Amino acid sequence: MQIEQKSWKDPVLIATVAPLAIVMVVFFLTPLLMTAVRTSQTTQYYRLSWTWNLKIWTEVFSKPHYWTIMLRTVGMAVVCVLLCVLIAYPAAYAMATRLKTYKTQIQILIIFAFLTDAVLKTFGWILILDKNGVANWLLMHVGFPPEMLNLLFSPAGTMIGMVYNLVTYPMFTIYLSLVRIDRDLVLAAYDAGASRLRTFFEVTLPLSRPGLYSGAVLVFVLSLGAFLEPRVLGGGTSPLASELIRQSFETRVNWPLGAALTLVLIAIGALTLAVSVALTMRRRPNQGSAA
Amino acid sequence: MVGPIIDAADIVKDYGSARALHGVSLEVGAGEFLALVGPSGCGKTTLLKILAGFEEPTGGRLEIQGKDMRGVPAANRPTRMVFQKLALFPHKTVAENIGFPLKLQKVEKSESDSRVRAMLDLMHLKPEYLDRYPAQLSGGEQQRVALARALVSQPGVLLLDEPMSALDAKLKKSLQAELKKLHREIGTSFVLVTHDLEEAMMLADRICVMRSGHVVQIGTPADIYYRPANMFVAGFIGETNFLPVTATKTAAGATVTSALIPGASAEIPAEHVSPALSAAGTALLVRPESTRFVKGDATSGEWVLDGEVEEYFIKGASTQYRIRVAGLPAAVVMDLPGSIVLPARVGEKVRVGFQPAHAFLLSE
Numbered sequence: 252m253q254i255e256q257k258s259w260k261d262p263v264l265i266a267t268v269a270p271l272a273i274v275m276v277v278f279f280l281t282p283l284l285m286t287a288v289r290t291s292q293t294t295q296y297y298r299l300s301w302t303w304n305l306k307i308w309t310e311v312f313s314k315p316h317y318w319t320i321m322l323r324t325v326g327m328a329v330v331c332v333l334l335c336v337l338i339a340y341p342a343a344y345a346m347a348t349r350l351k352t353y354k355t356q357i358q359i360l361i362i363f364a365f366l367t368d369a370v371l372k373t374f375g376w377i378l379i380l381d382k383n384g385v386a387n388w389l390l391m392h393v394g395f396p397p398e399m400l401n402l403l404f405s406p407a408g409t410m411i412g413m414v415y416n417l418v419t420y421p422m423f424t425i426y427l428s429l430v431r432i433d434r435d436l437v438l439a440a441y442d443a444g445a446s447r448l449r450t451f452f453e454v455t456l457p458l459s460r461p462g463l464y465s466g467a468v469l470v471f472v473l474s475l476g477a478f479l480e481p482r483v484l485g486g487g488t489s490p491l492a493s494e495l496i497r498q499s500f501e502t503r504v505n506w507p508l509g510a511a512l513t514l515v516l517i518a519i520g521a522l523t524l525a526v527s528v529a530l531t532m533r534r535r536p537n538q539g540s541a542a
Numbered sequence: 543m544v545g546p547i548i549d550a551a552d553i554v555k556d557y558g559s560a561r562a563l564h565g566v567s568l569e570v571g572a573g574e575f576l577a578l579v580g581p582s583g584c585g586k587t588t589l590l591k592i593l594a595g596f597e598e599p600t601g602g603r604l605e606i607q608g609k610d611m612r613g614v615p616a617a618n619r620p621t622r623m624v625f626q627k628l629a630l631f632p633h634k635t636v637a638e639n640i641g642f643p644l645k646l647q648k649v650e651k652s653e654s655d656s657r658v659r660a661m662l663d664l665m666h667l668k669p670e671y672l673d674r675y676p677a678q679l680s681g682g683e684q685q686r687v688a689l690a691r692a693l694v695s696q697p698g699v700l701l702l703d704e705p706m707s708a709l710d711a712k713l714k715k716s717l718q719a720e721l722k723k724l725h726r727e728i729g730t731s732f733v734l735v736t737h738d739l740e741e742a743m744m745l746a747d748r749i750c751v752m753r754s755g756h757v758v759q760i761g762t763p764a765d766i767y768y769r770p771a772n773m774f775v776a777g778f779i780g781e782t783n784f785l786p787v788t789a790t791k792t793a794a795g796a797t798v799t800s801a802l803i804p805g806a807s808a809e810i811p812a813e814h815v816s817p818a819l820s821a822a823g824t825a826l827l828v829r830p831e832s833t834r835f836v837k838g839d840a841t842s843g844e845w846v847l848d849g850e851v852e853e854y855f856i857k858g859a860s861t862q863y864r865i866r867v868a869g870l871p872a873a874v875v876m877d878l879p880g881s882i883v884l885p886a887r888v889g890e891k892v893r894v895g896f897q898p899a900h901a902f903l904l905s906e
Contacts, residue, residue, distance in 0.1 A: 433627065433629060435625045435626075435627055435629035436629050436631060436632075438594075438596055438616070438623075438625070438629065439623070439625060439629035439630075439631070440631075440642075441595075441596070441615065441616040441617050442594060442595075442596075442616050442617070442621075442622060442623045443617075443622070443642050443643040443646060443691070443695075444617045444618070444643055444646040444647060444695070445617060445642075445646050446617060449646065453631075453642075454631060457633045458632070458633060
């Protein structure tokens with residue numbers, strides 16, 4: 252195939268690229284820029300005034316309260332990523348290697364669960380996690396003391412909801428990279444004298460890294476913005492960044508603060524991703540695709 | 543000679559209700575180069591996988607180096623495999639790929655490095671390749687890395703699963719020559735699976751021809767070519783002619799007559815009669831190179847068929863003719879030495895002669 256060298260002034264090229272470019276500019280760059288501009292304004296008597304100062308940034312950086320919440324958000328996101336990957340990997344592995352016969356049925360079930368509205372599912376967890384809910388009832392009936400679990404309206408409850416709503420992403424990304432691994436590579440490792448466990452760590456795990464990383468990134472980014480779970484299952488006892496931002500905008504009608512916190516959250520997310528990408532890419536530069 | 547390095551007896555393999563191998567028995571001597579040949583689906587790859595330990599046989603006995611291999615996983619067998627698609631680890635460098643079996647054996651780093659180097663020299667790979675990834679090498683180089691990885695731990699048997707089927711013709715030829723040289727140099731037993739009987743004849747000491755889960759014939763390349771067990775084996779290598787005949791066994795061999803040549807009968811010596819001769823579908827195997835055009839009188843004992851030239855192909859050193867003969871289902875193929883003046887043109891009436899006593903008598 253020949254790669255065509257085209258001038259950026261080529262009308263056909265412009266016509267094909269333009270729609271996406273416009274969408275990105277109008278719906279992504281402009282709001283982001285507007286958010287950045289907002290931070291330099293002030294609100295008085297519930298009205299925005301067009302002042303140009305950086306007062307709000309001094310407030311953001313001087314109040315530890317905001318940073319506690321930001322740190323908690325990142326911490327929750329990291330724990331959520333770890334839990335999701337730990338749950339998703341074995342499930343994806345089983346789907347890719349052991350349950351081939353039922354894999355379509357399993358995938359359909361997972362997709363159904365995934366497509367069910369997140370609000371419904373999250374409220375569903377209340378029934379299970381409630382003090383008099385299904386979980387405690389079951390535990391009591393197998394001999395544990397009554398009301399043993401008290402997970403609802405705690406960070407643990409939030410975490411359960413987040414993991415439940417997000418675990419599907421890494422499950423599919425990991426599954427996709429696992430099924431792409433040539434079975435012969437596994438046989439070749441056995442043939443060279445490797446045990447099953449050794450083969451997993453020498454061949455399967457390294458080759459499924461792309462799926463593992465992309466799943467982890469998806470979960471991390473989405474859990475930074477988790478909003479529903481801390482409200483419904485966390486009960487507002489330990490708010491996360493999204494709740495703080497909502498409060499700034501809605502309750503306190505302090506738009507500049509909300510905008511600044513939004514930018515802080517985006518920056519934290521982007522920075523974490525940049526660092527993790529740098530760390531994982533450094534290991535193996537210029538490695539070609541599988542032969 | 544010490545006992546065989548591989549001793550397989552009555553190997554049966556079922557996949558569900560389908561039987562892939564019907565009691566295959568095979569011996570491979572130490573240092574021998576054996577080729578498993580057959581059309582696709584004949585069970586040759588299944589047999590190789592059973593030898594390697596990737597598949598468990600449903601029945602039968604398998605011993606490698608005198609040890610029963612039942613329940614022994616691939617990792618603990620003295621066999622190493624070169625895969626059809628090579629199966630080099632894409633995330634490991636050439637050095638890591640070749641050194642992988644040594645790493646698993648916990649060979650000391652310095653010794654492992656020197657053995658990887660030695661393999662690199664043996665395979666004529668450049669030392670700067672050590673830090674490259676398989677995807678950065680050419681097809682032929684990847685092939686050598688795969689061979690190096692399989693041989694670095696000095697296995698008792700090297701199993702090769704059509705490793706050259708994906709290469710272009712020229713590269714294939716040079717790698718075949720290298721493989722044969724390698725086998726002579728290191729003295730390891732090789733078992734090569736291939737669907738290409740020509741490749742098998744070039745490389746192997748012995749050939750095992752398989753068909754739908756049965757071994758049809760095991761023998762030296764000369765045996766397979768000149769003394770094929772049946773028409774299947776004979777037809778597997780190149781183009782040949784089969785002349786249907788009626789045969790009666792005699793003390794000295796067999797007497798044959800053909801409906802196409804009334805009144806003629808010929809004595810076939812015993813060494814030209816297939817040991818597996820049966821009554822059904824007996825035929826004379828006439829190699830294209832042992833035919834000639836008869837202009838004038840036939841020599842004594844020669845059988846002559848009347849026909850018409852259907853097509854000819856000039857191959858340089860030889861010219862191939864296809865002659866349509868009334869009463870024969872397929873055209874008679876003749877390989878004649880090349881000449882400046884063509885002996886016959888398309889449509890010309892010709893007489894094809896051959897010595898039945900030099901032909902080989904076999905059955906379906």
